[in-house]
Amino acid sequence: MVAVAVGATTPDLFSVNIGTGQRTLIKKSIASDKIKAIGYNSMDNTLYGVADTHPQPSLVKIGAKGGVIQLRQLPAPADG
Numbered sequence: 562m563v564a565v566a567v568g569a570t571t572p573d574l575f576s577v578n579i580g581t582g583q584r585t586l587i588k589k590s591i592a593s594d595k596i597k598a599i600g601y602n603s604m605d606n607t608l609y610g611v612a613d614t615h616p617q618p619s620l621v622k623i624g625a626k627g628g629v630i631q632l633r634q635l636p637a638p639a640d641g
Contacts, residue, residue, distance in 0.1 A: 574627050588627025596621065596629070611635065 571590040599610040608623040
């Protein structure tokens with residue numbers, strides 16, 4: 562889960578226990594990694610994201626402790 566706490570300006574990354582609803586902070590301020598979108602892949606139990614890197618966006622893998630690994634650059638967005 563990614564959440565922005567009341568009064569905060571940047572999102573934090575949490576794990577959530579589905580049974581109890583208890584959440585645990587994994588990484589504070591994932592915005593510092595310039596991640597604009599994330600998705601969960603149930604096939605490999607991994608979070609992936611798109612980072613706003615220059616000159617092109619990058620596909621990144623987000624580790625269990627919040628570490629970010631750049632996997633590859635993505636095509637630049639089309640103008641228009």
